[in-house]
Every structure is written in structure tokens, then in C-alpha cells.
Amino acid sequence: MIPHVFNLQNCLALSLLLVLIGSFGVFRRHSLIMILLSVEVMLNGVNLSLVAFNYFRWGTSETSHYLYMLSIGVAAVEAAVGLSMIIVLFKNFNDITRERISRLGERSA
Amino acid sequence: MNPTWLLLIPLLPGLSAALLALFGSRLPYNAIGAIASASVAGSLGLVLAFCGAGVFGAGQPIDFEAGPWIATQAFQAGLHLHLDSLSLCMCLLVSFFGFLITVYSVGYMRHDKEQGRFFASLNLFVASMLTLVLADNLVLIFLGWEGVGLCSYLLIGHYWEQEDVPLAAFRAFFVNRIGDVLFLLGVFTLFSLFGTVSLSELALHGPGLAGIHTGQAALGALLLLGGAFAKSAQAPLHVWLADAMAGPTPVSALIHAATMVTAGVYLLARLDWLYAVSPEARLIICLCGLVTLILGALMALAQTDIKKILAYSTLSNLALMFLALAAGSAGAGLMHLFGHACFKALLFLAAGSVIVAAHHEQDVRKLTGVLKKLPVTNAAFLVGCIGGAGLIPYLAAGFFSKEAVLESLSEAEFSGFGIAFSGRVVFWIVTAVELLSVVYLFRLYGYLRSDTAAGAAVAGAAGPDAHGSKAHDSHADHGHGGPIKEKSPAILAVLGILILVAFAFGIVSASHGFGGHGDVWRLITGGAAEPEGVKPDAHTFIMLGINIVLAIACFAAFSSSKRRAGVQGIVKNFRLGSFGPLSRKFYFDDVYALAIIAPLKGAAYLSRLVLENIFTGVLTMGGWLGRGFSLGLRRFQTGKAHQYAVAVLMAVFLLVFWLGGK
Amino acid sequence: MNPYVLSQAPLILGFVFLLVLASVRPAGKESLSNIITILSLVSGAIAIWLILPEGAQFFGGAIRVTSVGKVLAYLCLGLTAVALLLSEDYLDKVRIHGVDWRMVVLALALGMVNLCLANDIATLFIAYELVSIPSYVLAGFAHKDPRSNEAGMKYLLLGVFSSVLFLLGLSFLYGATGEIHLLAIHDKLALAVGAGSTGDLMLAKVGLGLIVGAIFFKVAVAPFHSWLPDVYQGTNLASLAIISSPVKVAVFGMLGMLLWGAFEPLSDLWKPILLAGAAMSALMGNLQAIVQTNLKRLVAYSAVVNAGFILLGILVNSVPIVLFYLGSYGIMTLGSWAAFMAMGTKSSDVDELSDVAGLGRTQRWVALAMTLILFSYAGIPLTAGFAAKFGVVLEALKPEAFLPRGTLPVVYFSVAMGLVSFFFYFQIIRAMWLQSPPLDAGERRGAGVAWPYAFVLVLSVVVILSLGMFLRLPGM
């Protein structure tokens, strides 16, 4: 007997775990590209939850499929802007680790 | 008269202030002085015109409403001016002294660098004070309240290039801001209780409601009290008054004697119904007033700077007003407010004259005998001292107002927070402390009239550098070295007028018991039934006698350098166990030293400890604490994005978790 | 034609004009593009005023025109136009390509307008992103400047992070209600609260927490504010004028409309959150500013403090006073940036407190205006800042107000912390008036003040004074 796993709560748990894994990447990674990549992992989780909600609960219209499209559109733009900023950063510093972007801040007096 | 003219009373000096602030640096000095004086004179003229409008006493108040100023859904604060007997008296006081002091300043500041700024601040101060006095709602009062604090800051900081002056000005302003915030919180509390900020509406509906919500009413009363304490320099928010002496002397006279410091008293008198229903607030006023009274008098004894002596004497006189308010007699407090304004302005302006004549020397030990060369100033100083000590009835403003305060105290009862005591106790403490005031005032006068060669010390000190520093010195500006004499006619004229005013006030403030009419009482309380008046009973005469004898003794002791040396010797040489009967004049000196001087000295040291160190220390500690927190929080501002992200995520999780648990 | 499309036409047309301008005259005069942009912003505001009837819905309810939304849109467009006035000379100075910059600003303006009028989750999300992403771009626009790089990158990383949380929140909200239309969500939530259906409510609560958290991040409410000072410090002043003023107005307006629109049935839950945010902002914003000597960071912290007050205003749902607060705050902020621009030398901006020492003597009028603006920040009477703060507090404390427990202490706390804020605003005033100018001050004096800066300074001073003297807010 196969356990019943394909249900809303498991989909939500999966998506939240993805969000958590992604945010862990945001804290852990040093390379700015990798931080952006971790955000994509988070976004993947969010999209999953959107579609899952639509299927399991509100199957009268594909509203969240549309929201998914918006979400990847935004993700694309964010990636484009972020990556071009990273390239600029690389041009200026020849380095893209996050230590490069920690100069503004309080210098201890 | 058309009520619209009321608006012009604060507006005239306000406009002049704006004019001088913007274009003062391009105008010649005489024009600046003329504009500044004329605008205040205009206000004074208007106020005098309103005196004839039948407002005095029980007359009909005049109201001017220019529509809402701040109006939201919840509330309205109108641009509403209200002229009743009390506010007319206050207007008279403010515009009259404001005028005199502006004229005086024209003489005093002739050689200053930033005259435009000075007179702009002075005018703005008068405007703010007049707004405060005329306002019918607490928001408008707050406008004036904040305005006088700001001007006080500007004026105290006038010599900003001198070391310590910016800091002193800032400290004064900061304590004032504490008061402003407390005031604002008090206004908010009253608003949340009554739904209005208009004084007249509050007075109408307040007493009934306040009786129901006693807790919140008491909170409001206490918060407003905090504001009044800061403005009127009552312990523990008094620390700024001594700092304020860093400003030019006319400023000290205007702000720190006659007008600004009385704002707190005025506010409490306006809200006396609120304090009538909260005995706790009155108890706190009484206790703080007592502390301020005693500390002020003791500190005045311990000072050698002429302006600081007067400043601390102001503290203790303000405390007297608050004590009268605590006793529930706003009339007595206000009466002393006016009396005090008369003699303290006189004293400060005379002191200013002395300081100008003595080339900005302020140490009384070096000013010995200066007054002998300054006849008008001398007269003014003497009258002021007599008023301040309340020595002679009918003369010099101080006697009847002090008697009124004492009278109100002797009938009061104080209770709250589980303690209760009779006003008699306070009465006796005040009586005793008043002896101190006689001592320090006449000690000061004795010094200034001493038989030492007039201004020897000053002339000696100023002599050598008189020529060398002439070219570039910035504030030793009234001649250098040279003979000590009164030069400015403006200063002399103002002193002369003030002497007359002090006499006049002494006469009109006389109460029935002494055969006078008690006009002042009737005017300031708006025609309320006059109390029976001070009865010339035995106690009054005995105290009067003691005071006069003490004054003469003090004057005698300090006006001769030999006797002064004797007194100082007693104080200095006092050591236990090193005396013999003969050399010690049969122990008389020692008894004197042991019984009087030592306790006084000890108390003075104690009060210095408390006044200068503890209260200032608490403030400083607060500052350091804030700084410390700030530096601590700074550690979290690392500039590392991932750490910020951690913070954001943590906060979001907390939010979600908290919401999920609800 | 659909009136809504017509009302957006000026902004879109402006955008197209700029695109054309960029392709035909790549090295053209900056002022032409500036005029086009300002004109399209102003005519956009006029179009919204004239064309959009109140209460109308467009595109099947995706857009709902409310009086609040319209006023917010005017505010955003107007403040953006004023900020653009400031940009012309400044962009040259920091060597930013003006046409590109203005196109981004126009797109952002479009986003702000739609944020104010949006009525479903999808439009809201896109408008929110159309406000956010141009903000990141603007922050990092001066890409040769390492500090600008850093500000932009930091803003982008954290902003994207919070956007994901925002989207997750929207997803949960959708999951709880199955609707994207905000009014329908409101009704469903009210139903769920009435029926006590815990599962739906739980999802909605999680969504609420995530959405509120993300918006708090965007408007820099403590403790979500840590990015703000860094971004302010690194961003060039022209971009900062956009990011700090109209964008804040739009997002705050959206927060208020979202909370009192869709989330109104859950108001018992989010009111304490707003209170906590207000208290934290008052605490952190003021305390962190005490030892601050960098001027831009000081303004950033004051933005945090002001955010706390705006939250109080939203909490009591007193729409007119919130709008008043947002407007006066926006123009105050623009005024301070104008002063900063006017104080800067040819080669550098003012940065540290020591840069403004003695300015009262070298640049008297600028210093006077700046002093007034600081008074307004500090809440001295007769200024708009005082009227706004005072109004918010009085609205919160009116006797008939029905508020959660703890409102009174938080309001008192916020006001009392104003004492601390006074301390650091006065540091600037003290430096300007009570310190001697540095030796190289002659360079500044000779520079004079360009007319756009002078104009914006005068405008903000006039607005601050007139709002401060005549605050009249009828019920809306």
C-alpha cells in the first residue's frame, strides 16, 4: 500500500522547505551570483505553493498559473538587473564576493 | 476695541523678528535697535490701549478667533486669542519689560558683532511669550512655549565663539525640550480625556470630568507639571538656569527673571482647576518647590559670580510662587510673579550696568565698591535688594507678595501618596529660608558698596591689557580699563523707570490689612473676592524687624573690608580644638562659626553637590546611556547584507509564528 | 477608449518620447528629456484628476479608483516631478546618463500610480515590483562609483529576498481565499472570521505576516530597516530623492489600503503589529542616530522614525492625516536633498557632519532653509512636521477612538523619543550656525546655488510653513 503523499500539506511543506533552503543559501553563500541563485531556489518554492493551492483548493480557474507567469517574468528581470550589477561590480572590484559590498555601514568609532 | 487688534500684539514683534533675521546683517545698528524697540513699543501701546477696554477685574474678556489653525477630524485647535484680566496683566508685564529690556539692550549691545541676530531673537522671544500668554488653547500655548525655549537657546548661545557657551546653551535648550515633551504629553493626556485642548472649554467641562477620571487627570496634571517645572526651573529640572547666565545680561534679565521662567507659573495658574482636583500633583509641587527654595537660597549664598547669585535667587523666588500654587492660591503665586518681575529685572539690569562699567568682570570679590561710582545703578540695586528681601512694606514690590504667599501657605493642607502635613510646616521653612535671602542679597550689596578703593581690583586687572587688546578683542567691548562710570543714557533711563515701577508696584500691591487697596490681587485674579489680606499681626512685625536687622548687619559686615576679612577669618580659621577662651573672644566666634557658619557652609556644599552634580549627573548619565545604546546598536549595522537578511527573516518568522499562535 | 488607459497614456507617451529621443539624439541636451519627463508626470496627474471618476472600476476590477488612491497618485507624481527638477544639474555632476535615468523614473512612476490604484493581487504584485526594481536600478545607477554599486547591489539582494517573501504571502492569501480581487478577499476573510474556520484563517495569518513583513522591509520600519542607512549613504542624491520620497509615499499608501481593505477582518491581529513596529521604529531610529555623523545616514534614521509615526496614523485609519503626513514628509525629504545638493561643492557632495560646519556664514540662505527643514523633521511648531505628528497623535488619542491596548504607551513613547531625535537634528543646526567654517569654505561660497535647487528649497520651505500654519483636514 502506497501512502497518500500527493496532497496539499506535502506540497506546501516541500515549497516551504525550498524557501528555507534558499534563504539558507542567501546567508551562507559568499558569491553574489550564488546568492541570487539561492533566491531563485526560494522563488521556485513560492511558485510551487501557488500552483499547489490552485490545484488542491480552488480548481475553478487557473488564476495562480497566471501569477506564476508574472512571477517568472519578475524573476527574469530581477536576474537581469542583478546580474548586470554583478558584472559592473566585477568590473570595478574584480571580485564578486559579498565582502565587496560591506563597505557602507557603521565604522565603529 | 476691535478684537482683531489682539492678533497684532504678538505679530508686531514677530514680524520685526523675521525682518531682522533675514536682513539684520545689512542694516545699520541704530536701525536695528529702532525697529526692534519700535515693534515692542507697538505691542506695548496696543496692550495699554486694551487696558482701557474694560477687561480688568471682573470685566468682560475679549476673544479673537481667526478660525481653525490645526483642524483634523478628531479635533480643532483654533487660532484663538483670549484676553482676560490675568492675560492682560501678563501682556502688560511681558511687553513692558520686553520694551524696557530692548531699549536697554540698544545701549548694552552697541559694540556687538551679531546685533541683527540678537535683536531678532529678542523680538521673537517677546512675540512667543505674548502668544503664550494670550493663547486660549494648549496648542497655541505650546507654540509660544517652544518658541521661548528656542529663543532662549539662541540668546544664551549669543557668544557662541566662547568656549563652553554652545554647550551651556545646548544644555539649557535640552532641559527645556524635556519640558516641552512633557508638556506635549500632558496636552495629549488632557485631550484623550476631554477631547478638547481649548482652555476655556477645559475650564468649563474639565472639573466635572476630572472628578470622574481622577487617575488620568492626575497623569495629565503631572505631565504638564513637568513641563512647567522645566520652563520655570524647579528641581529637578532647574539645572539649565545657571547655564543660562552665559548669555548677555539683558537676556538674563528678560528671560531668566521677568518673563520666560514665569511661563510655568502662568500655565499652572491657568489650569488651577486641574490641580484643585489632584492633591498628589499639589503635594509634588510643594515638595519640589521646597527643595528648590532651599537649594536655590543656599546656592546663592555659595556663589561669587554676581549673575549666578541672582540666578539662584530667581530659583528660590520661583519656588515661592509654586508653593503658593501648591497651597491652592493662584492669586498669591501670580502676585509674587509680578512683584518678583519688578525687583528681579531691576537687580539684573543694575547688575548689567555694573558689569558693563566694570569691563565684564563678574566676580563680586573683584567688584568691591563699584557702586560708589555708579549713583543711579546704586539706587537701583538698593531698591532691588530691598524688594528681593521684602524688607519694607509699600517699597520696592517684594513685601506684600511674599506676605501673600506666606499667608496662603499657613492655611493650606498637603496630602497624597500616604503622607499629609500642614502648611504651617512649609510656612516656617519658607520664613527661615527668607532670612537666607536677606543675607545673600545684602552680602552682595555690601560687597558692591564696600569701602575698598572703587573697582581697584577691576581696574588693576583690566589695566595692563587695556591697550594691547583694544584692536581685536571681541567682547570686552565697552571701553577698556579707564574710569568706571555710567555711560549709556538708555541704560540709565531704563533703570530709573524700573525704580519707579518697583515703587508703584509696592504701593498698589498693598493689601487691605495695611490700608491699601489690593488692586493687583483684584486685577490678576479677575475680580475674585480678595482674601482678607495680610493682618499686621505680631509675627509679621517681628519677622520684619529681624529681617531689617539682619540686612543691616549683613551690609555692615560685608561693606567694610576689615569686617569682611573678620567674617571670612572666622569661617576659614574655624578648627575644632584649636581655640582658647581669650584668643577666641570668649568662644563667641566659635559658637557663631559652629552654630551658623558651619551648617550653612555644609548645606551649601551639599546643595552644590545635589544641584550641580547629581541632577546634572542624571542628565549626563541619560545622555551617555543613549550614546551607549546607540554605540551598541551600531554593532548590528555591520554593512553586511546577509546579516541584514538574517534579521529580516528572523523578524518575519517571529511575525508569522506570533500570528499563527493567535 | 478605456478611461484608465487614457489616464496612463501621458506616462507611457513620455516613456516612448524618451526612447525616441535616446535613439535620435544620443548626445542631446539633458534639459529636453527633463522637460518631457516632468511634463508627462504633470499631465499624468492631470489626466488622473480629469479622466478617472471616483469609485469606478476598470478591467474587471483590477483597477479601482478611490479618492485615497487618487490623492496618493497625485502625491507620488508631484513629488517625482519635483525630484526631477533637482536632477538636471546633479546628474551631470555625478556623470549619470540622464535619458536612461529618466526612463527608469517614468517606469517607476507608472508603477507607483498603479500601486495606488491596484485592486487585485496580480496588479498589486506587478506594480510593487515595478516600484521596487527601478528603485534598485536607481540606487546603483552611478555604476562607476563603488559606493553606488554597493548600495544598488545591497538593495537589490535584500529587496529581492523580501519580494520573494511578499509573493509567498500573496500565495498564502490566495490559498486561503481563492480570490485575487482585494474586495473579494476581504469578504472571504470576513466570512472565515465569522465562521471560525481555523485552517483558512491560519493560511491567511501566515500570508498577513509575510506581506506585512515584506512591506515593512520596503518602507524601513524597524527592525526591518537595517538596509536603509547603507543604501542612502551609497546612492546618489538625485536617485535618492526618488527612492526616499515618492516611493515611500506609494508603498505606505499601499500598506494602508491593503490593511484597511483586504485585511480589515483581521485587524485585531495586525494592529498590535503596527504598534510594535511604531514603537521599534521610534526606539531604533532615534537611538541609532545619536552617534551618527554621516548626514545621509542621519536622514535615513529619521526616515525610520517617521515611518513609525505613519504606522500610527495607519493604525487609527485616519486617512486625511496619513495623506497629510506622507505629503509633508515627502516634500520635507526632497527639501533636505535639495539643500544637500546646494551645499555640495563642484566635485563632491556633503557627506559628513563636518562638511556643513559654518555653513550659516558661507551659504546663509541654504542654511536657513535647511534649518527650517530640520525643525520640521524635529517637530517644532509652525512647521508641517509638527502639524503632521501632532495630528497623528491626536487622531490616535481622540477619546472615542477604539484602539488596542498599549496604544497610549506607544504614542507617548514615540513622542518622548522625539526628545532624542531633537538631539541629533540639532547637531546639524549647531554645526551650521555655531561653528566656524573650514578654511576651504571659499570654494562653496563662490559656487552659488543653481536655480532648480533654490526653487525646490523655496518650494519646500513654503509648503512646510503653510502646511504647518494652516493644517485643515476635512473628513474624507
Place this chain on the structure above:
Amino acid sequence: MPVSPLVEITFALSALVILLASLAVVLIKNPVRATLMLILSFLPTSLIYILLQASFVGILQILVYAGAIMMLFTFVIMMINPSPNEGDAPAGGSESAFTGLRGGLVGFLIIGLAGTMVIPMIYHAAASLPVQAVTKPHFGELSSIAALLFEDPANNPLTVSFELISFLILVGIIAALNFSRRKGGQTVDEDSISTRPTEALPIVKRQSGIEAMERK
């Protein structure tokens, strides 16, 4: 809702692969491999979308997300070309090992806390929700979504957001162009929008190489 065992098994396996691949994304040092891992995680995700009757979304996930966006990442990573291990190490010791460890620990703790507190909370809430079968015919199919998107455009609630996203993309383009400008000022005409927009990226690449050499 009756679900076939095949669906259950597919879902479980996909979820496992997604989780493992995502973990790999945040843990693997080599950026190129991490990106490939992300693409790998997208494939089972699209499978799950198809299970959720969102076939069009599943296709988009592969085509747009994995195909286009991830290509962008890969491209930039290739261009910047950080060496496999250095790319992720703290540079120049500006952050000591201790603080790095502490930061990681704090992040780990928070995530652990959230994982053990928030996720179960939501899991239980979702478990109690009523499940509703999909009722719409052709749910998730292209025709259905096209109807949703484009039917009656003047009254379609999705029109506005759909149009607005085009501005968002324009902003992205303008930003990328601006960042690729050689000089900040407007006087340089050879690399403004009109003339040679396609050169933007190659210029960047050359520049970075030159600068990198200069730095060495």
C-alpha cells in the same frame, strides 16, 4: 480524492530530487555545478506542475526558467569565470573564520527554528483544509489559459498586470544598457541605445579582462 499510485510515486521521487538538488545548489562550491543543480531541480518541479494539472506552467518552467533565465546565470558565470573554489570563499580575510562560522550558525539556527516551528504549524493547518477537486474543464491546458488571459481584454482583470510587466522588462533592459556604458556621461554616442546595442555585453567582457590584467 483518488490518486493513482503512479502519481504518488512520481510526486515523492520528484520532491526528493528537488530537495536534494536545491540543497546541492546552496552547498556545492563550484558555481557552474550549482547552477546546473538548480536546472536539475527545475525538471522534477515541472513534473510536479504537470501532476498538478498545470501542464502549461510545467512547460514554461522548462522553457523560460530553466531555458532562458538559467542560461543568463550560466552565461554570466562563464563570463566572469571565477575559479571553481575561489568564487565562494571570503576574500582577503576581511571576515575571520570565526565570524563566518558564527554568521552561518545564526542563519542555521534561525532556519532550524523556523523549520521546526513554522512549517509544522502550516502543515497541520493545511491538513485540516477541505480539499476540492478541480472542476473546470480543460484545467491548466493552453487553450484554457489563453482564454483566461486574452478573453475580452477590455474587461479582463489580468490585462493591466500583463501590460505592466512589459515595462518591467524594459526597465531591465535599460538598466543593463546603462550598466554596460563605458562612461557615465551622456557624451559618448557610440554605445548609446540607438547605434549598437548588441555590443553592450562584449564591451563589458573585454573591459573586465583588461582591468583584471591591470590589477595584476
